[in-house]
Amino acid sequence: MLALNCDVLVIGAGVAGSVSALKLAKSGYTVILVEKLKKVGVHSNTKVDITESIGIEDISRELKLGFLGKSQKSKWFAFSKSFLFDSRVHDFFVKRGSEKDSFDVTTAKAAVKAGAKLFLDSQVEKLEFNGDEIESVLVKSRGKKIVVKPKFVIGADGANSHSLSLSGLHEFEEKGVEISAFGVITKNLKLPQKMTHVFFHSELAPGGYFFIANTHKNYGVASVVVNKSRIDRHEKHYFENLVKSNKLLLEVFSGARIVNNFFGSSKSGVLTKKTRGNFLVVGDAARLLDPVFGYGVRPAILSAYLAAESIEKSLKNKDNYLHEYEQNLLEKLGDASSAHFLRKVFDRLDNSDFDHLIESAQHTHKQKHLDAVFEKPHLHRTLLFKTALRNPLKTLKISTKIITARIAML
Ligand SMILES: Cc1cc2nc3c(=O)[nH]c(=O)nc-3n(C[C@H](O)[C@H](O)[C@H](O)COP(=O)(O)OP(=O)(O)OC[C@H]3O[C@@H](n4cnc5c(N)ncnc54)[C@H](O)[C@@H]3O)c2cc1C
Missing domain, CATH: 3.50.50.60 (FAD/NAD(P)-binding domain)
Structure with missing residues (x-):
């Protein structure tokens, strides 16, 4: 031997x-x-993962890691609200699979x-x-x-x-939780380059979201990401329904050529x-x-x-x-437990909660860059409090969900 x-x-x-x-x-x-x-x-399968750059930019420079590109801009959509966010944090586009790049x-x-x-x-x-x-x-x-x-x-x-x-x-x-996804790699999406669009919908993407982006050279990716325990059909069904129900997505996909699809799940x-x-x-x-x-x-x-x-x-x-x-x-x-607590809260949110959160994010961002607020929320308590008071009933509804999620974890 x-x-x-x-x-x-x-x-x-x-x-x-x-x-x-x-x-x-x-x-x-x-x-x-x-x-x-x-x-x-x-x-x-060949796919493009999108991942935050926090803490890995220096590593990627040192080791010369090969990303497809990166984007700083994202547009967030809830049921009836949207918000364009130009962040200091990049999203890296990461090509996966067995192709040579x-x-x-x-x-x-x-x-x-x-x-x-x-x-x-x-x-x-x-x-x-x-x-x-x-x-x-x-x-x-x-x-x-x-x-x-x-x-x-x-x-x-x-x-x-x-x-x-x-x-x-x-x-x-x-x-923990099992997160699954179904997505497609496409050519000719009608979207600007290097800008990610993210959609939240509590029924069409249960416990998750849908993202779509043009990474580089007309190479696009779109995927639905869901909480596996909250779906009763194949992820593809949620992908197709979400696209069908959304005028903007139908327009973005019109004329697009799907190169391949991918699906799977990962455990947290x-x-x-x-x-x-x-x-x-x-x-x-x-x-x-x-x-x-x-x-x-x-x-x-x-x-x-x-x-x-x-x-x-x-x-x-x-x-x-x-x-x-x-x-x-x-x-x-x-701490992983805090992230799992957030997951429990996220699972309880409905479309009106997402609308309220997107609107609140937009309002906060007008006063102070959201990156700064996320980094050190304790320094922006007054601003956060004022934002919450703009619609106290909706804030109370989300706060109750946060408390029930906390109780469920005890
Ligand atoms: C459909 C889908 C979409 C996703 N989308 C995103 C996204 O947009 N953004 C994001 O950040 N993450 C995404 N993820 C998660 C991301 O892909 C994983 O978290 C990431 O690949 C983890 O990397 P890893 O090296 O730990 O594991 P893997 O990439 O899974 O690599 C494990 C390697 O080990 C090998 N292996 C397995 N068992 C053995 C064994 N017994 N002996 C030897 N080798 C073995 C495998 O073949 C593989 O090469 C997605 C996952 C899926 C399934």
């Missing part, structure tokens, strides 16, 4: 795994990256160029622990068994993470422990998907980078600094 030594074994060559492998290989460490499938990126492919390729060894068609069968430390990992690669002896192991194998179960860390998982949850000995989990495997908007790419990149940093420090100092990974993650992403 072939035996290999390495500094770091990374399980899964998706967003998180390839970013960790790239950072570690660039720093000169020996990295083995194992991917279950025969080709990088085929776990997803997808994020997964370009990043894994860069990791290999930097020295990482990529094993395709390879799966981890067993993590051999001595106490809390992994001593060796049994990998089945193209039918042959390989024993890898790594100093550290990163579990980056996505929402249905096998490494999470093998490590025993799944026992620290609290129930609360994993109270993300490290065990010399093992840690990142990205969807660490349940870092944002439970409200379903953004998973940003936390995957951020966690992958922070994980690599803490491993580099450990290797350099011949000690274990993985606890710093958990701390830094908490600092950058915030």
Whole structure:
């Protein structure tokens, strides 16, 4: 049986795994990256994910990560209100799938160029622990068994993470939410470039929203994102109904050519422990998907980078600094329970609540840039209070929903 030594074994060559492998290989460490499938990126159909840039802009510059583009402008629509928001925070357009310019492919390729060894068609069968430390990992690669002896192991194998179960860390998982989506990649959308349109509708996109954007070179994406537990038909049905019911969307799609479609789901949850000995989990495997908007790419990149940093420090100092990974993650992403509380509130909102929130956001933005208010809401209490008092009954209705959501979590 072939035996290999390495500094770091990374399980899964998706967003998180390839970013960790790239950072570690660039720093000169020996990295083995194992991917279950025969080709990088085929776990997803060609699609474009949209994700917030907060906390990943420096990382993307340092590692030269390949995004399709970015946008700062978004137009938010509720049932009868809309609001154009020019934010200081970018949205990155992230091409996924197995085409040669997808994020997964370009990043894994860069990791290999930097020295990482990529094993395709390879799966981890067993993590051999001595106490809390992994001593060796049994990998089945193209039918042959390989024993890898790594100093550290990163579990980056996505929402249905096998490494999470093998490590025993799944026992620290609290129930979360499953977010699913159906979308299309299109040409010739009648939309300005680099501006995202976001629609909220409590019945047509239950517990979610619909977004549409032209990313670059006439390449467009549209998707409905929903709370899987609140739908009783295929996501495609919600996508089609929402488009059919909306005059603006019908106009945007008239003359458009659909290139392909994509659908799937990801799990968000609360994993109270993300490290065990010399093992840690990142990205969807660490349940870092944002439970409200379903953004998973940003936390995957951020966690992958922070994980690599803490491993580099450990290797350099011949000690274990993985606890710093958990701390830094908490600092950058915030407390998962608060995000899950927001999800519970979001699930209770109806179309009149969305109208009220969009109108309030617009009013607040006229007085003070919304980015500043979101960053430090405590400094803008008077403004927020005055905005809330513009329609006290509607504010009271939403406040009651916030309180019931809080009680439901007790
Ligand atoms: C339809 C859909 C739309 C989405 N839209 C958005 C969006 O607009 N914005 C956004 O930010 N996020 C979006 N997400 C979520 C986002 O795609 C994920 O959060 C992100 O891909 C997580 O990256 P990851 O590297 O953790 O996992 P993945 O990208 O899932 O990568 C996991 C990798 O591990 C491999 N693997 C799996 N099991 C094993 C194993 N046992 N051994 C070895 N390798 C294994 C897989 O093949 C894959 O290559 C969407 C998800 C779906 C399904």
